Amino acid sequence: MKNVSMIGLFVLLFAACQQDANELATPLSQGPVAKKSQSTREFRGNIASSVNTDPSIPLTACSGDIPEFGVPDHLLSGQAIHIGNFNPALSTLHHDECNTSVTTMLLTTAVSGQLAAANGDLIYYSGDDDIDISALLTQSGTSGSINGTWTIDGGSGRFDGASGSFTITGVVDFVTGTFTAVAEGTITF
Numbered sequence: 001m002k003n004v005s006m007i008g009l010f011v012l013l014f015a016a017c018q019q020d021a022n023e024l025a026t027p028l029s030q031g032p033v034a035k036k037s038q039s040t041r042e043f044r045g046n047i048a049s050s051v052n053t054d055p056s057i058p059l060t061a062c063s064g065d066i067p068e069f070g071v072p073d074h075l076l077s078g079q080a081i082h083i084g085n086f087n088p089a090l091s092t093l094h095h096d097e098c099n100t101s102v103t104t105m106l107l108t109t110a111v112s113g114q115l116a117a118a119n120g121d122l123i124y125y126s127g128d129d130d131i132d133i134s135a136l137l138t139q140s141g142t143s144g145s146i147n148g149t150w151t152i153d154g155g156s157g158r159f160d161g162a163s164g165s166f167t168i169t170g171v172v173d174f175v176t177g178t179f180t181a182v183a184e185g186t187i188t189f
Helices: 002-025
Strands: 040-051 074-080 092-101 106-116 122-132 143-155 163-173 178-188
Touching (some): 040 163, 074 106, 122 163, 143 178
Antiparallel strands (some): 040 178, 074 092, 092 106, 143 163
């Protein structure tokens, strides 16, 4: 009877050791992955643009009332909550399309791009902007207001899976083709 009990104990210990060894042999990538907790936070900052002078990036041709009118891509600088200072070499704005209207005196644009933190973490965005071009059309000034809504479409690094939206409000300088704006909204990451 003692021999049977000892054999039973040995089998139980052996089975337990095999199970532990199998768990250790399973790669971590096959186990359950803990999803990071996301929370919605305020997003606020300042954005300044400079024209991207890369000759391989053509102007985006605009449809509408002003023939042969086009807008350039931009590099962005500035700072925002959760990003810190932008990396201006990686922070970009591309005009996907644009339209000019003499009737409304607006240049409307669809934009997309990314905002880059100093460490390279990215926030991807897309949006729509309205630029008041009345001063340009009437030759009464060299600037106009810009108002837009940009949607956060993901990111990389700590912004992987980010979402949210923010508005931009600022001024376009028609002489330099640049703008400055304040951004306000929310981001979830």
